[in-house]
Amino acid sequence: MTSSPDRPLDGSGKTLLDYPRPSVAVDTALLTVHDGALKVLLVRRPGPGEGWALPGTFVHPGERLADAVLRSLREKAGVTGRSPHQLHVFDEPDRDNRGWVLSVAHVDVVPEAALIGSAVTAPRAKPQPVIELVEIDAIDSMDLPYDHGQIIGHAVTHIRGNYKTSPDPGGLLTGPFTLKELREVHESVLGEPLQRDTFRRTMERQLSATGAMSDGTKGRPAALFVSRGAT
Amino acid sequence: MTSSPDRPLDGSGKTLLDYPRPSVAVDTALLTVHDGALKVLLVRRPGPGEGWALPGTFVHPGERLADAVLRSLREKAGVTGRSPHQLHVFDEPDRDNRGWVLSVAHVDVVPEAALIGSAVTAPRAKPQPVIELVEIDAIDSMDLPYDHGQIIGHAVTHIRGNYKTSPDPGGLLTGPFTLKELREVHESVLGEPLQRDTFRRTMERQLSATGAMSDGTKGRPAALFVSRGAT
DNA sequence: TTGTTTTAGCGCATAAATGCGCAAATTTGT
């Protein structure tokens, strides 16, 4: 490829395109809660190097990293409407046998309900599913490619840190929720039980009561809340 | 450039080199404490687009991001022996008029003593210095290029977070130190006074007394400490 | 020897945080 005539030349009379450049990929640990446990979404890689991996893609020209993440989640997993957060750039020069590839790891959280209609729940006409949710504790025994195991570790640490102080920062609960629902989703993410009063005191100042009560339950209906400042 | 014959082909018969790729740069906010204030190291950019900026460079093939950071600190500022931490990838497609450039922002901390002999303190034979230390509060009025102002903001937040809980995690104090010296360097980084007893209680469990006392002072000599787990 | 200087340990009052048992409140079921 020849130099672009409309780009500035440097001190050696060259443009950026005259120098070797890496391919840049994005990989995303998409976390959700299913059956009371924190899980990560894996996709099946076809062809050589097949197996389970995090959804990812190479970044296209003119594309933001987050846009590449969103494209890969849609194309590989049928998931839309996320807002990924950068974690770390994995830069081992020989991490990919195809050549020099940097991977910008991301993390995002998705409510289980948003996976309805995605490849997770599509009828399994094929003998093997293209996507699955895997419990965090089962990742170590899966032999994922590249640094995907490390990416998941980073992601879990990051998200659990957020869940220590803020009410459902990942938006796992859609719509108003009760204090008990909030605590339970936090317990699922953090993987440990939480003391009811301590949890309530931490969260209540960041919540707004909706004035409505939960319904359809035997026993005292619980008050419904939304997060303050949540859109 | 033609495809490399020894690299795997993808489903379209192409290698990675057949696809457009961005240039990847690293930029580093190198922080230090000087005269009791937190400062960032800026370097002078020659030629077009001259002015002050964070030290940075393009990543070379086979090079880790941290190695590129170290190379840029050595070449642009004469600083060696650091261990940079990744902060964030700045990925605005048009952030650089030379073409598609991603910048991986880093942060590191350097003791003022390690700048001795670097370009900071070299005799100023030229009419303009090539390097300077700028107080954090003065950055907003400097009109730095690209996203360097944001990088500095991220870096300061990150480092100040570390200094809230750990004794001198950036290694600004070289060798054993007194509790007062430790507190003073923390106050310089955080930009606010700290309560003596509260600070001591937070830090003392992460410190080992050396058994030695400071000397050469009038008044009671203070005990000397090192951080636990510090190399 | 005494006084001054400097550092920091500590007693203590106060404030804040935590965890738990109890029961008020509000529903459904009989």
Place this chain on the structure above:
DNA sequence: ACAAATTTGCGCATTTATGCGCTAAAACAA
């Protein structure tokens, strides 16, 4: 009407954290 179920507010004891004045300790100066 009463019982059962469920949620959660709260009183309270306990634990933990904070800030400050006082002074012990160990140096140097006179």
